[in-house]
Amino acid sequence: MRRIPVFFYLLGWCGLVAAQSDLISDRLTQAEATTGQLIFNQCAVCHTASPDQTHRIGPNLWDIVGRPIAHAEGFDYS
Incomplete structure (x- = not known):
């Protein structure tokens, strides 16, 4: 089995991350805030998402x- 040099492996991985970042930014421009709020309400049971709020369970x-x-x-992680 041939080994792929680490440099080329990392280069490919960086390209994959960059491609995913583009996809995320595209999705964010098309996101619906109302739908996002409904989804985050499930997370908000344990988490806050504002700079002036403290931690909850999470x-x-x-x-x-x-x-x-x-x-x-x-926050004291377990």
Whole structure:
């Protein structure tokens, strides 16, 4: 079995992530806020999503994009 050099593997992975980012931005421009609110209401039982709110059972989701995993300040992860 041939090994793919790590550089080419990472390059392909970065391309995949970039392609997914484009898809996400396209979807966000077409998103319906009312539908999103209905879906998030299920999450809001445990989470908040505003910079001025505290954690609930789950951590606050404000500014979650790009945040390291399990790094919401002031939340004690199990």
